[in-house]
Amino acid sequence: MSAPLQRLNRSKLPTHPSASANPEQRFWHSFKSPLLINDYASITSIHFSPSTPHDFAITSSTRVQIFSSKTRKVSKTISRFKETAYSGTIRSDGRLLVAGDHSGLVQVFDLNSRAILRTWDQHKQPVQAAKWSPNSVTCVLTASDDSTVRLWDLPTGEVTSCFIGHRDYVRQASFLPAGSAIGGGAGGGLVVSGGYDGTVRLWDPRVPTSTSTATNIDNSDSHSPAVMTLTHPSAIDALLPMPGSTTILAASGPVVHVWDIIAAKPLLQLSNHQKTVTSLAYTINKNLTIDTPNPTASSRRVITGGLDGHVKVYDTTSWQVVHGIKYPAPILSLAISPEEKHLVVGMVNGLISIRTRTSGKEKEREREKEKQMQALLTGAPMDGGRKKKTKAEERRLRGIKYTGDADSVVLEEKLKTVHLRPYEKDLRAQRFAEALDKVLIGNAPALTTYTLLSTLKHRSALKSALANRDEATLSPVLKWLTKNLHRPAYVELIVDVALLVLDMYGHAIGQSPMIDALLRDMRQKVNVEVKQSMTALRIGGMVGMLVQGAGGEGVTA
Structure with missing residues (x-):
C-alpha cells in the first residue's frame, strides 16, 4: 500500500525570542486606550486631584484645563492669565486651584465658578512651582525665579515664611508628605526646594526667623535659614519627596539622585536617561499587589520622564527599571492618577498622551486572551470556558466516524482527498x-x-x-x-x-x-x-x- 499523499509544508523562518510577561509587565501593559491630544503650546504641568473622581489639571500657555477622569475630555478651562501659566495644582478637597505665571503673579481659583479668590504679586519673577500643603487647606507654597520660596496663608493673604538661600532660579519645591518620618510640624510641615544653583535645600518653618538683607527681597520680609543643603553637579529640574520615608529624589541633568535626608548622604544614582530628566512621580501599585500572590515588601514605583522621550518605571526596593515607554517627543511633565487608572504625559510640542488601564468587561476579555495564548504556547486545551464537547463531536471534528455497537467499537479514519500542486507532483515523481x-x-x-x-x-x-x-x-x-x-x-x-x-x-x-x-x-x-x-x-x-x-x-x- 502506497503512502498517503501529503502536501509540502512551508518552511518556518526564525522568529524573535519572546518571554512570557511577568505581573509587572502585565500591569503596565494594561495602560491601553491611548488618547493623543494636540495643544498649541508646551505642556508644563499635570496634576491629579487627590479627591475623587480624580480629575486632572493640565497647564499650558495662558490657561489651565481641567479634564474629567471619566470621559478624558475638558470639563473646565481657566484662562484668566495674562502671561504663561505654570503649575496648576488642585487642592486636596478638589474645590480650589492655585497657579503661578511668568510675571510672578500667584492666583487661587474656585473650580466651580472659576472666580479668582486670592492674588499674590510679591514675587517679581516667574513662579513655576505652586503647591497646596498636604496638612493644611489654607497653606500654599510657591517658588520663584527670584530665588525665594514662600509660604502663604490663604484667609489673610499674608506671607507666613520666606525661605532665602538659593543663588539662582528656584523652579521646584514641595512639602514633605504627611506621614514622613520628619515631615510634621506647623505651617504644613518641612519644605524642600531645588534650584538652578544645583542645590536641594530643606526648610523648617518652625526655625526662628530673621530679617532679610538680600537686595531683591523686601526688608520687611522675615526668612528662615535652610536646615540642610544637598549639592548636585547641575541644575535641579525635578524633585520628589517619597511618602512615608526619609528619601528624596532630585533630577540633575540626565541623572536622578536618591538621597537619605536623615543621614544627609546620597544612596545611589539612576542613570538610565540620555537627556535631562524633567519630571518625577510615584505610585503605590495597589493593583500589582492584588494580582501578585507573593508581592515584594514594597510595591511602590517611581516614574521618570525626560527630554529623550522616554518614561521609565523603577522598583524602589531594588531601584531597577521594570518597564519603559517611548514617546514621540521630549517629555516636560507626567502624572499617574491616585487610583492608578490614568497615566498622562505632556510633551514639548504640545502633545498630550492619556493612557487608561483596562477595567470591567474589557479587562476580562484581555485576561481571556492571555489564557488562550498561554494555552496555545503550552499545548493545553483551549475550551475558553465553553461546554465540553461530546465524544461524537470530537470524532466529527477529527474526521473520524464511528461504526459498530457499544460492545465493539471500531474507529475508521476518513481519508481526505489531497490535491497536489504541479511542482509538488514533479517533486513526488x-x-x-x-x-x-x-x-x-x-x-x-x-x-x-x-x-x-x-x-x-x-x-x-x-x-x-x-x-x-x-x-x-x-x-x-x-x-x-x-x-x-x-x-x-x-x-x-x-x-x-x-x-x-x-x-x-x-x-x-x-x-x-x-x-x-x-x-x-x-x-x-x-x-x-x-x-x-x-x-x-x-x-x-x-x-x-x-x-x-x-x-x-x-x-x-
Missing part, C-alpha cells in the same frame, strides 16, 4: 528540475521557492535540479537569488545555491552577455549587503557601549 522551473517561472511566492530549494537541499537533489541548464533556464535562478539576497533568513540557503551554480557553470562565464549581466548585478547586491552589515555592526557596538555606560541595570553607587 523526482522531476526536480521541472519542479524548480515551475516555481521560478510561475512567479510563486518567495517563501514557496525557499521551501522547495530547502527540500531539494535536504534530499541532496539540489545539484540535479540545477544541472543541464541553458541561458533561458539558468537566468530565473540567478534573478531569484539576487532579488532575495536582502532577506536575512534566506542568506544561508542563497549562498549555498550561488556557490553551487558558480561551481557548475563557472567555465561558461564570459560566453553569455545575459548571464554575465546577472552575475554583475548579484555582485553589486552582495557589496551593498556587506556594507550595510558592517554599518549595522558598528551601530550595534556603539549602542552596546552606550548601554554599558548607562550602567546596564540603571543603578550606580
Whole structure:
C-alpha cells in the first residue's frame, strides 16, 4: 500500500525570542486606550486631584484645563492669565486651584465658578512651582525665579515664611508628605526646594526667623535659614519627596539622585536617561499587589520622564527599571492618577498622551486572551470556558466516524482527498528540475521557492535540479537569488545555491552577455549587503557601549 499523499509544508523562518510577561509587565501593559491630544503650546504641568473622581489639571500657555477622569475630555478651562501659566495644582478637597505665571503673579481659583479668590504679586519673577500643603487647606507654597520660596496663608493673604538661600532660579519645591518620618510640624510641615544653583535645600518653618538683607527681597520680609543643603553637579529640574520615608529624589541633568535626608548622604544614582530628566512621580501599585500572590515588601514605583522621550518605571526596593515607554517627543511633565487608572504625559510640542488601564468587561476579555495564548504556547486545551464537547463531536471534528455497537467499537479514519500542486507532483515523481522551473517561472511566492530549494537541499537533489541548464533556464535562478539576497533568513540557503551554480557553470562565464549581466548585478547586491552589515555592526557596538555606560541595570553607587 502506497503512502498517503501529503502536501509540502512551508518552511518556518526564525522568529524573535519572546518571554512570557511577568505581573509587572502585565500591569503596565494594561495602560491601553491611548488618547493623543494636540495643544498649541508646551505642556508644563499635570496634576491629579487627590479627591475623587480624580480629575486632572493640565497647564499650558495662558490657561489651565481641567479634564474629567471619566470621559478624558475638558470639563473646565481657566484662562484668566495674562502671561504663561505654570503649575496648576488642585487642592486636596478638589474645590480650589492655585497657579503661578511668568510675571510672578500667584492666583487661587474656585473650580466651580472659576472666580479668582486670592492674588499674590510679591514675587517679581516667574513662579513655576505652586503647591497646596498636604496638612493644611489654607497653606500654599510657591517658588520663584527670584530665588525665594514662600509660604502663604490663604484667609489673610499674608506671607507666613520666606525661605532665602538659593543663588539662582528656584523652579521646584514641595512639602514633605504627611506621614514622613520628619515631615510634621506647623505651617504644613518641612519644605524642600531645588534650584538652578544645583542645590536641594530643606526648610523648617518652625526655625526662628530673621530679617532679610538680600537686595531683591523686601526688608520687611522675615526668612528662615535652610536646615540642610544637598549639592548636585547641575541644575535641579525635578524633585520628589517619597511618602512615608526619609528619601528624596532630585533630577540633575540626565541623572536622578536618591538621597537619605536623615543621614544627609546620597544612596545611589539612576542613570538610565540620555537627556535631562524633567519630571518625577510615584505610585503605590495597589493593583500589582492584588494580582501578585507573593508581592515584594514594597510595591511602590517611581516614574521618570525626560527630554529623550522616554518614561521609565523603577522598583524602589531594588531601584531597577521594570518597564519603559517611548514617546514621540521630549517629555516636560507626567502624572499617574491616585487610583492608578490614568497615566498622562505632556510633551514639548504640545502633545498630550492619556493612557487608561483596562477595567470591567474589557479587562476580562484581555485576561481571556492571555489564557488562550498561554494555552496555545503550552499545548493545553483551549475550551475558553465553553461546554465540553461530546465524544461524537470530537470524532466529527477529527474526521473520524464511528461504526459498530457499544460492545465493539471500531474507529475508521476518513481519508481526505489531497490535491497536489504541479511542482509538488514533479517533486513526488523526482522531476526536480521541472519542479524548480515551475516555481521560478510561475512567479510563486518567495517563501514557496525557499521551501522547495530547502527540500531539494535536504534530499541532496539540489545539484540535479540545477544541472543541464541553458541561458533561458539558468537566468530565473540567478534573478531569484539576487532579488532575495536582502532577506536575512534566506542568506544561508542563497549562498549555498550561488556557490553551487558558480561551481557548475563557472567555465561558461564570459560566453553569455545575459548571464554575465546577472552575475554583475548579484555582485553589486552582495557589496551593498556587506556594507550595510558592517554599518549595522558598528551601530550595534556603539549602542552596546552606550548601554554599558548607562550602567546596564540603571543603578550606580
